[in-house]
Amino acid sequence: MLQQPMAYLNAGFLESAEARPIRILSEYLEPLQRFKEQKVQDTVVFFGSARVDSRERAERALATLRARGVRDADQQYQMELTKTRKALEWARYYEEARELARLLTAWSLSLQSEHHRFVVTSGGGPGIMEAANRGAREAGGKTIGLNIRLPFEQDANPYITDGLHFEFHYFFMRKFWFAYLAKALVIFPGGFGTCDELFEILTLVQTDKLSKQIGVILYGRDYWEEVLDFKPMAEWGAIAEKDLELLQYADTPTKAFEELRAHLIAHHLEPASAQEAAAPGIAKTRG
Numbered sequence: 001m002l003q004q005p006m007a008y009l010n011a012g013f014l015e016s017a018e019a020r021p022i023r024i025l026s027e028y029l030e031p032l033q034r035f036k037e038q039k040v041q042d043t044v045v046f047f048g049s050a051r052v053d054s055r056e057r058a059e060r061a062l063a064t065l066r067a068r069g070v071r072d073a074d075q076q077y078q079m080e081l082t083k084t085r086k087a088l089e090w091a092r093y094y095e096e097a098r099e100l101a102r103l104l105t106a107w108s109l110s111l112q113s114e115h116h117r118f119v120v121t122s123g124g125g126p127g128i129m130e131a132a133n134r135g136a137r138e139a140g141g142k143t144i145g146l147n148i149r150l151p152f153e154q155d156a157n158p159y160i161t162d163g164l165h166f167e168f169h170y171f172f173m174r175k176f177w178f179a180y181l182a183k184a185l186v187i188f189p190g191g192f193g194t195c196d197e198l199f200e201i202l203t204l205v206q207t208d209k210l211s212k213q214i215g216v217i218l219y220g221r222d223y224w225e226e227v228l229d230f231k232p233m234a235e236w237g238a239i240a241e242k243d244l245e246l247l248q249y250a251d252t253p254t255k256a257f258e259e260l261r262a263h264l265i266a267h268h269l270e271p272a273s274a275q276e277a278a279a280p281g282i283a284k285t286r287g
Contacts, residue, residue: 027173041115043181047197048128048188058091093188094131100253101135109141116142128188130157146174183268184215189223215263221249
């Protein structure tokens, strides 16, 4: 008689609808194990558009377009030229995210701790995510990528630390890991996904499902004040006036780093020994 595999080794069963709870639990337990092995205590999460490119690649794209020798009267060429010039302008956010991640990581490496503190974390893909992982790696620190498997995008960027590249099937489990270890967020200009992640974290903080001592920095005041105006929410009574204090703004890597460092020192380094005793390797959050 053909021997049947044990249920937990049965690939057909594990991929079935009935085994969905097991798959969900796996996306909690497997990252938990790896974070403990890598001694990651907590994180600073960078959110932002996947469509932002580095200055080098944006400049190369513009040069390639201009080299085509198309007449200025060509309408399609002018549309492409405008778009490519905008991409070059947009590239400043890539370079500034990269520099901020480098500054933050260099500082975190100077802290006296047996665990890795305030590890730069991104969604693992291109754009601002790549910039954040790249800057942290250039500083010599660990850096995390929480990638999501999608049918049309996104490949993980090459700057994630070995052992800290995660692939998720479930968006909500990926969001869980963004929130669970985070002590601060930096939100660079982005689209629907970036706004979704921002509002999810703000809601958890506002409703006391996360520690209220989580710093949130909106990077790029001109962009965010044009896209999102929170003041009418308070004026209409949809949020409390004090909820506006959950957000800080920054326009340079130095300013953002100063805000982050002040917040992290004030709320998450004193007393460090008590924090580490409470949950070695994993930050304490509300259950």
